[in-house]
Amino acid sequence: MTGKGLNALRIERLPITDTNLKTINGDAPTVDLSFQLLSSEGWTKWKGT
16 A cells, blocks of 8 residues: 555455365455545654654
8 A cells, every 4th residue: 555545455366265264165264345545644654764
C-alpha cells in the first residue's frame, strides 16, 4: 500500500492451510480478505524523524 489515496488492500482466494477441511470439489478452502486503513500517524513517525 503505497502512494496517495491507497487506503485498502484486498486478497482474493487465499488458501487455508494446515486443515483437513475440503470443499465439495475436494479442493482446499479459500477465503477473501479485505483490510481498510482507518487512520494513519504519518510515515515520519515510523522513520523516527
